[in-house]
Amino acid sequence: MKKILFIIIDGLGDRPIKELGDLTPLQAARTPNLDNLASISQCGLMTALGPGKYPTSDEAQLAILGYNPLTEYPGRGPIEGLGIDVKLLSSDVALRVDFGTVSDNLTIIDRRAGRIDSVGELAKAVSGLKIKGIKFLVYPSLSHRAVLVLRGKGLSSRIGDSDPHKVGVKVRGVVATDNSEEAAKTAKALEEYLLKSHEILKKHPLNLERIKNRLLPANFLLERGAGKYFRASDFKEKFGLSAACIAGAPLYRGIGRFLGMDIIMVPGANGLVTSNLRGKFEKATGLLRFGEKRFFGRKNYDFVYLHIKATDNLGEDGNFSAKKDFIEKIDEAFVGINFLKDFVIVVTADHSTPCELKDHSEDPVPIMIYDGLNHDYVGSFDEKSCAEGTFKNLGGRDIMDMVMIKAK
Ligand code: ZN
Numbered sequence: 001m002k003k004i005l006f007i008i009i010d011g012l013g014d015r016p017i018k019e020l021g022d023l024t025p026l027q028a029a030r031t032p033n034l035d036n037l038a039s040i041s042q043c044g045l046m047t048a049l050g051p052g053k054y055p056t057s058d059e060a061q062l063a064i065l066g067y068n069p070l071t072e073y074p075g076r077g078p079i080e081g082l083g084i085d086v087k088l089l090s091s092d093v094a095l096r097v098d099f100g101t102v103s104d105n106l107t108i109i110d111r112r113a114g115r116i117d118s119v120g121e122l123a124k125a126v127s128g129l130k131i132k133g134i135k136f137l138v139y140p141s142l143s144h145r146a147v148l149v150l151r152g153k154g155l156s157s158r159i160g161d162s163d164p165h166k167v168g169v170k171v172r173g174v175v176a177t178d179n180s181e182e183a184a185k186t187a188k189a190l191e192e193y194l195l196k197s198h199e200i201l202k203k204h205p206l207n208l209e210r211i212k213n214r215l216l217p218a219n220f221l222l223e224r225g226a227g228k229y230f231r232a233s234d235f236k237e238k239f240g241l242s243a244a245c246i247a248g249a250p251l252y253r254g255i256g257r258f259l260g261m262d263i264i265m266v267p268g269a270n271g272l273v274t275s276n277l278r279g280k281f282e283k284a285t286g287l288l289r290f291g292e293k294r295f296f297g298r299k300n301y302d303f304v305y306l307h308i309k310a311t312d313n314l315g316e317d318g319n320f321s322a323k324k325d326f327i328e329k330i331d332e333a334f335v336g337i338n339f340l341k342d343f344v345i346v347v348t349a350d351h352s353t354p355c356e357l358k359d360h361s362e363d364p365v366p367i368m369i370y371d372g373l374n375h376d377y378v379g380s381f382d383e384k385s386c387a388e389g390t391f392k393n394l395g396g397r398d399i400m401d402m403v404m405i406k407a408k
Pocket of ligand 1: 010011056057058312350351
């Protein structure tokens with residue numbers, strides 16, 4: 001059985017950009033290593049969740065890793081919570097929250113509070129409040145992100161998002177999305193909490209200082225993705241592969257943990273443009289080749305899920321030249337194929353994040369699968385070249401079956 005290196009570059013796909021000579025950032029970037037791998041791989045296009053479904057990163061990656069996001073997805077909140085190692089109870093409701101900036105009448109000015117670096121102190125100030133017997137716990141994650149856990153009896157995750165996903169409009173009220181008493185109670189208490197925490201955040205010294213320094217205050221918790229935690233079927237049992245996850249951004253470590261993979265931390269892997277990409281690739285190949293040293297002996301790995309995040313953020317910022325530069329950094333860090341010859345290697349994206357949209361899109365993304373045997377005549381890893389390859393319109397959930405056959 002061959003070992004499998006499975007690389008997902010978040011939001012990699014894009015659309016042609018005038019300033020880049022009508023090329024996508026991936027086309028415009030100089031990527032000799034990825035192109036070299038494409039020339040000895042089978043290539044194609046893939047849509048993780050199929051057409052007509054807005055691709056969230058977590059649902060798309062579950063599909064790509066062989067799971068059904070309709071039945072094996074607990075919601076964004078629990079996955080984010082697992083990613084930052086929050087111990088969740090099955091009775092908890094967990095939500096993803098973004099510290100955003102709102103005006104006095106709760107109109108959204110910025111959904112990420114000017115991409116604030118850290119919200120640790122602010123999270124502390126609004127964590128532990130109790131409303132109607134429900135405890136509200138806030139756990140800070142990367143930059144503006146956090147996880148909100150509602151702990152108490154009789155809670156429901158059937159509640160809507162307060163985040164309208166756009167600026168210039170008012171924050172949404174929290175509504176129950178079914179007729180149960182539990183959902184009504186949860187929605188009401190959560191709304192009360194959000195308003196109470198807004199009052200606290202508004203007056204918080206760190207926010208007053210941000211305003212003084214002409215920075216946007218992080219004064220509102222925009223919530224989404226309510227869910228209750230459950231255990232997914234274990235990746236090892238499902239595929240018979242001992243698996244590790246290497247990811248800088250917490251959400252993706254949450255996906256790995258949800259699937260029962262070992263989370264392997266790499267110093268300097270931070271999910272940002274400055275991430276230690278070389279360290280991640282070296283760690284991944286090291287794990288597959290030699291395993292990981294443990295207190296007693298070594299643990300061997302058959303499968304490494306390696307996630308790279310910043311391409312998606314740069315697409316959401318509409319920063320096409322930085323996206324192109326970052327893709328070049330990925331290529332430079334990508335250890336040469338000479339080290340990887342006896343592996344099956346998958347390189348793809350979970351979805352496109354076109355700079356012109358500053359949002360995810362349903363556009364298909366390039367994929368290449370190297371197995372040391374089969375290749376087509378695609379010589380470049382990009383959206384256009386891969387369209388000429390072997391795989392036409394792959395769905396996310398087709399990939400693992402194919403990879404398992406190739407690895408045999
Ligand atoms: Zn994504």
